[in-house]
Amino acid sequence: GQQVMQIPQYQHVQEGEDFTTYCNSSTTLSNIQWYKQRPGGHPVFLIQLVKSGEVKKQKRLTFQFGEAKKNSSLHITATQTTDVGTYFCAGISGNTPLVFGKGTRLSVIA
């Protein structure tokens, strides 16, 4: 079945450093979604990418969808303590429901 791999599993950064998490699917995706989960909270939808090669920005966050629609990345510029949490990608392929990656847990050291 469809698999979504996400790396790294953990990332510790100094405040002000950049952060990137990568997502790879075993199948071509129709769309990919990104979620953020704060410690003790629930996942919250951030963004959806649909088009091949698409790039979207939300303030310091940049999301990319690969040309082959099998990979994606989330880049955070100049991390802040408010960025702490786990970032999940989730992909859809065909008529199957969303498949989540295992997430990247980001810690920011002030």
Add this chain to the structure above:
Amino acid sequence: NAGVTQTPKFQVLKTGQSMTLQCAQDMNHNSMYWYRQDPGMGLRLIYYSASEGTTDKGEVPNGYNVSRLNKREFSLRLESAAPSQTSVYFCASAQEFGSPLHFGNGTRLTVT
């Protein structure tokens, strides 16, 4: 607007006991989902209902049953709880199948 409401927030069961986790959404969404989250395992889909009147198995359905009671409500039942079902359970809804998910606050279940 409450969004997605899950009850209870916490529950402790003994092995073999049964219980039902309740979920309701007030966003008029068509699709609803149950996930479990375990450390290092991400979010795994238990069951989902793409639209009212339909339910389908997800990745980890064994030991669970669901009921889409109406458009608003989607319940998850554990008939005979096992320690392996200790987890955090999230209900989610979406406008349509494949649309972005709105999650509830979760139910933390411990089975002893």
